[in-house]
Every structure is written in C-alpha cells, then in structure tokens.
Amino acid sequence: xxxxxxxxxxxxxxxxxxxxxxxxxxxxxxxxxxxxxxxxxxxxxxxxxxxxxxxxxxxxxxxxxxxxxxxxxxxxxxxxxxxxxxxxxxxxxxxxxxxxxxxxxxx
Amino acid sequence: xxxxxxxxxxxxxxxxxxxxxxxxxxxxxxxxxxxxxxxxxxxxxxxxxxxxxxxxxxxxxxxxxxxxxxxxxxxxxxxxxxxxxxxxxxxxxxxxxxxxxxxxxxxxxxxxxxxxxxxxxxx
Numbered sequence: 595x596x597x598x599x600x601x602x603x604x605x606x607x608x609x610x611x612x613x614x615x616x617x618x619x620x621x622x623x624x625x626x627x628x629x630x631x632x633x634x635x636x637x638x639x640x641x642x643x644x645x646x647x648x649x650x651x652x653x654x655x656x657x658x659x660x661x662x663x664x665x666x667x668x669x670x671x672x673x674x675x676x677x678x679x680x681x682x683x684x685x686x687x688x689x690x691x692x693x694x695x696x697x698x699x700x701x
Numbered sequence: 702x703x704x705x706x707x708x709x710x711x712x713x714x715x716x717x718x719x720x721x722x723x724x725x726x727x728x729x730x731x732x733x734x735x736x737x738x739x740x741x742x743x744x745x746x747x748x749x750x751x752x753x754x755x756x757x758x759x760x761x762x763x764x765x766x767x768x769x770x771x772x773x774x775x776x777x778x779x780x781x782x783x784x785x786x787x788x789x790x791x792x793x794x795x796x797x798x799x800x801x802x803x804x805x806x807x808x809x810x811x812x813x814x815x816x817x818x819x820x821x822x823x824x
Contacts (some may be wrong), residue, residue, distance in 0.1 A: 595765075647807065
C-alpha cells in the first residue's frame, strides 16, 4: 500500500503566522491528494481536493500545491479558528490512506 | 441541506457483532459512494471501506485489516448505509464516521461527514 507521511507531526505558531505542512507519498499519486481539517470532537472537514482545488466556503488563506509524491498545505495568515489537526489523504485509488496528522497549536 | 447521521454504536464484548447505520438526508444515497472511516481515541483517521453508487453496481471495497469481518451495505429506499462488524476486538474501539464521496474525476474524497458514533469493545 502507498503510505502517506506528514511533517511535522506538530507545530506551534502564532496568529498571523504563515504555516506550511508537508505530505509525502511513498509512490507517485499525480495530484490525487486531499487535505482535511479536524477540530477536537468534530468530524474532519474537506479543505482541498486535487492537491490545490480549494473547496467552496474554505477561506482563501488556505492553499495547496504539489504533485507526484510531495505536497504542501499552506495557511498564509493563521487565524484563531485554524488551530486544529490537519490530515492529508491519498485519493487516487483504494485502499485509501491518510497521513498521521499534523497538530497545529497556538504558540 | 446534506446531512449524515450515524447511529448504533455502543459497548460490546470482544467477539461480538454490531451494526452501524448512516442515515442520509438532502441527497439520494444511491447516487454516491459512501465511505466508512474510523478514528481510535487520540489517533488518526483510518479508512474502513466504501460502497459504490448504484450506477456503478453498488459493490464494495475494504481495508485489508477489515476485509472478511466488516460488511458495508445500503438500503436506497430508506437512504441508509450500514456497516456490519463481526468478531470485534479491542483494537476496533473507535469513533466511526460515514462520509459521502462526491464522485468526481479527482478521485476519492469525502465532502460531507456525519458526527460519528462511538464503538467501544471491552470485556
């Protein structure tokens, strides 16, 4: 199975900071990658599909890039509501796999 | 409004079975892929499996560790999807989510999720 590895596993940042989260696939997956945000006690929320396609209603400070094996989620200017855990997900075929998650904490 | 509501979770003993339900509203469940995803307490997300749309035959796929023990089905007349789990063990303890797949060309994604139902396997 294709494994998804996120880095870092946790990051501390301040409101207004720019943050990047990386996701690496063990094999190439073209741009078939999604990003999710999960807040404590809530279901995940789809932010980005196809590596860079921002979902309707998601703030434009979120962006995604990458193709093949290396992908990045960028939050351009952190807002208080962005502190959460972020997951990447391989979307090209099954078994579907997620990264282990990146916890974004307030510094 | 699209909604998914899971139910059927609870406390069961090792070796027992449980059936979870995912009741949908705001869309026709048979037109979409429905996934099940689980999350053990304090852990990450783990894909369980999915059932294809009616147009694609309604067939199923599962994660290797659950194949043979878990079965996903759907009753389109009731707009409900099910996850039947057999031979449960403590490692199956998790929050179980159902999620809708918008079935786009960009692969498997989950655009709407339920709130989850908690399964605890313990003696």
